[in-house]
Amino acid sequence: MSSQHSRPTSRDVAKAAGVSQSTVSLVLGGKWPGRVSPATAAAVHQAAERLGYRPNRAARSLRLGSTRTVMLVVPTLTATFFGAVYEGAARAAARHGFGVVAYPWPDDAGPADSPFAAAHEAIDGILASSLAEDVLSGFAGVPVVMLDSDPSAEAPTVVFDVQDAMRAIVAHLAGLGHRRFGHVATSIDQWTFHARGRALADAVADVPGATLVREDAALDVAAAKDAAARLLGGPDRPTALVCDDDVMAAGAYKAARARGLEIPRDLSVTGFDDVLLAAALEPELTTVRLPAGELGAAGMDALLRLLEGGRPGSLSLPGELVVRGSTGPAPEAPAPATKAVSTVATGQGRKKA
Numbered sequence: 001m002s003s004q005h006s007r008p009t010s011r012d013v014a015k016a017a018g019v020s021q022s023t024v025s026l027v028l029g030g031k032w033p034g035r036v037s038p039a040t041a042a043a044v045h046q047a048a049e050r051l052g053y054r055p056n057r058a059a060r061s062l063r064l065g066s067t068r069t070v071m072l073v074v075p076t077l078t079a080t081f082f083g084a085v086y087e088g089a090a091r092a093a094a095r096h097g098f099g100v101v102a103y104p105w106p107d108d109a110g111p112a113d114s115p116f117a118a119a120h121e122a123i124d125g126i127l128a129s130s131l132a133e134d135v136l137s138g139f140a141g142v143p144v145v146m147l148d149s150d151p152s153a154e155a156p157t158v159v160f161d162v163q164d165a166m167r168a169i170v171a172h173l174a175g176l177g178h179r180r181f182g183h184v185a186t187s188i189d190q191w192t193f194h195a196r197g198r199a200l201a202d203a204v205a206d207v208p209g210a211t212l213v214r215e216d217a218a219l220d221v222a223a224a225k226d227a228a229a230r231l232l233g234g235p236d237r238p239t240a241l242v243c244d245d246d247v248m249a250a251g252a253y254k255a256a257r258a259r260g261l262e263i264p265r266d267l268s269v270t271g272f273d274d275v276l277l278a279a280a281l282e283p284e285l286t287t288v289r290l291p292a293g294e295l296g297a298a299g300m301d302a303l304l305r306l307l308e309g310g311r312p313g314s315l316s317l318p319g320e321l322v323v324r325g326s327t328g329p330a331p332e333a334p335a336p337a338t339k340a341v342s343t344v345a346t347g348q349g350r351k352k353a
Contacts, residue, residue, distance in 0.1 A: 008051040016047035068098045073128045077104045080275045081292050088296030111137045125303045145303040150191040157314045158299045163199035165288040165319035170203035173240045177330035182231040182238030183214040184248050224251025239330045246271035246278045264328030283325030290319050
């Protein structure tokens with residue numbers, strides 16, 4: 001039994017309330033709804049207040065979670081973008097005594113399997129980056145925050161404003177005189193790429209006399225090279241290629257050089273993400289910088305608020321157009337466009353968002 005000379009423990013609270021210690025853990029950890037009656041929860045809170053029970057570090061983990069571990073689910077561990085997301089999330093987590101484990105799950109692999117026998121006992125919450133919400137159907141009951149995913153999801157989301165970023169690309173190219181646009185699009189079925197494609201089409205539609213053609217490909221250099229080659233080999237070839245990703249822009253560079261086109265004299269190329277590759281290309285790539293580290297940190301902050309019983313709202317982070325040497329004035333004598341706006345989708349079709 002506690003005395004006025006000793007600090008009360010959760011066992012003392014349990015005895016005073018006439019419940020088990022596990023019930024005290026559920027109630028003081030905010031995880032009692034649906035498991036403990038409101039009357040029992042009230043009795044636990046009253047007993048804790050009457051005894052002057054104050055959480056120490058161990059008790060604080062009951063409120064914020066039992067393991068102080070968060071799982072970051074990403075489509076791959078090989079992309080530098082997701083490495084930056086992890087670093088941002090881990091820095092934010094460390095400030096609150098949490099750790100982050102990364103779990104790769106390919107976006108086309110269907111619902112994710114838990115690597116734990118009981119996920120709710122091994123982790124306190126999940127950050128899921130660039131995945132559909134239904135991928136996490138096997139983690140029911142574990143708090144989730146979605147990153148770079150459909151903002152209409154039920155879970156809180158932190159996204160990039162990729163639509164505004166794509167409009168900035170089109171405005172930049174249109175200002176240089178470009179009217180024939182080609183889209184080297186990834187065939188990956190993710191919200192962010194659907195959003196980029198829709199924003200590009202809408203922005204080009206607002207440019208008088210502009211046309212847009214598109215080729216879909218896997219997100220790798222060789223596939224993007226083939227897609228760009230198809231665009232450049234067609235009639236009225238584009239004077240600017242807008243690529244969904246910096247890696248795909250590298251493929252566009254290869255396709256241009258195979259046809260003897262000089263960047264940016266004969267063809268302008270843009271990317272998206274601003275990974276290290278963008279500055280390694282020659283000329284350096286005009287692209288959109290997405291703050292991947294900020295995405296991870298903001299997502300972790302939202303998840304911690306969720307674990308504390310809060311209701312974090314969805315957040316959109318702006319991108320930044322970084323203009324480098326891969327974009328320049330449109331060639332002086334392009335063949336005239338025959339239609340105000342034309343969108344052609346060839347190659348591998350993408351699924352509807």
